[in-house]
Amino acid sequence: MAGASERTFSGRSALVVGGSRGLGRAVALALAAEGARVLATGRNAAALAELRMIARARGVRIRTLRSDARVRGRVREAFRRAASTVGGPDLLVHAVGDYWAGPLSRLTGERWEALARSNVTSAIHSIQEALPRMRRRRYGRILLFGVAGGESPRAAHHAHAYRAAKIALLVLARSIAQEEAPNGITVNMILPGVIGPGGRARGNAPLATRIPGRRLGSPREVTRAALFLLAQESGYITGSTLTLSGGLLL
Numbered sequence: 001m002a003g004a005s006e007r008t009f010s011g012r013s014a015l016v017v018g019g020s021r022g023l024g025r026a027v028a029l030a031l032a033a034e035g036a037r038v039l040a041t042g043r044n045a046a047a048l049a050e051l052r053m054i055a056r057a058r059g060v061r062i063r064t065l066r067s068d069a070r071v072r073g074r075v076r077e078a079f080r081r082a083a084s085t086v087g088g089p090d091l092l093v094h095a096v097g098d099y100w101a102g103p104l105s106r107l108t109g110e111r112w113e114a115l116a117r118s119n120v121t122s123a124i125h126s127i128q129e130a131l132p133r134m135r136r137r138r139y140g141r142i143l144l145f146g147v148a149g150g151e152s153p154r155a156a157h158h159a160h161a162y163r164a165a166k167i168a169l170l171v172l173a174r175s176i177a178q179e180e181a182p183n184g185i186t187v188n189m190i191l192p193g194v195i196g197p198g199g200r201a202r203g204n205a206p207l208a209t210r211i212p213g214r215r216l217g218s219p220r221e222v223t224r225a226a227l228f229l230l231a232q233e234s235g236y237i238t239g240s241t242l243t244l245s246g247g248l249l250l
């Protein structure tokens with residue numbers, strides 16, 4: 001961890017929606033290590049408690065809130081909680097995004113709507129809550145998660161609906177980036193390929209051989225990209241995507 005005076009996010013507040021596990025958790029911990037005041041949300045109380053414990057063990061504090069980002073009222077509550085505990089937030093990270101793959105014949109309307117709610121609607125709720133606060137301060141960093149090669153049918157087999165939802169999010173992100181640029185707010189996306197714990201394939205060696213880089217990506221690599229896009233110095237980067245895929249799905 002860097003010394004307090006040189007930490008990149010000292011004085012910044014962050015809300016990580018979907019920060020209890022996975023990549024959102026990794027970004028929440030990295031932001032806290034770099035001096036940000038962080039509130040992380042998720043639906044599962046045990047995962048949130050584990051995150052608080054990990055943060056404590058690393059000598060940082062992360063506040064948590066149980067909240068379902070598919071429900072607008074719960075998102076509003078999360079932003080209120082952020083304002084009263086960590087402030088702002090100056091930074092919004094949205095890492096929610098259920099995955100589903102299957103033959104088109106099994107893609108029911110309900111399944112599609114659930115995917116869209118998880119990947120897109122929850123992000124819309126979060127951005128809608130974030131923008132008025134960020135506009136008032138004329139500063140904001142919004143980071144969303146898509147998927148590498150989302151527009152390519154070669155991407156994850158049978159994951160048509162998931163990819164379609166991620167592309168919808170990408171189009172939204174670019175439009176909002178353009179609209180909000182005059183307000184000092186950036187909107188960017190990370191497009192992961194296949195990320196595994198520590199970048200190891202964990203029993204999925206055949207998958208790693210299909211990746212030109214011959215391994216899975218690591219959460220650490222994702223957090224490096226996230227912190228870059230969230231930094232104050234990245235203010236001229238907006239509407240951009242950063243692909244982390246080891247050369248897969250370019």
Ligand SMILES: NC(=O)c1ccc[n+]([C@@H]2O[C@H](COP(=O)([O-])OP(=O)(O)OC[C@H]3O[C@@H](n4cnc5c(N)ncnc54)[C@H](OP(=O)(O)O)[C@@H]3O)[C@@H](O)[C@H]2O)c1
Nearest residue numbers: 018020021022023042043044068069096097145192194195
């Ligand atoms: N990991 C990869 O290889 C990969 C590849 C391509 C794209 N992505 C994208 O990157 C993002 C992060 O992926 P990940 O692998 O870290 O996902 P993950 O392990 O499933 O974690 C998702 C996080 O979001 C939370 N969450 C899910 N639904 C939620 C809801 N309705 N309200 C609030 N929190 C919710 C989860 O906690 P609870 O379940 O407890 O709520 C968890 O903290 C996702 O958008 C995913 O689509 C990941």
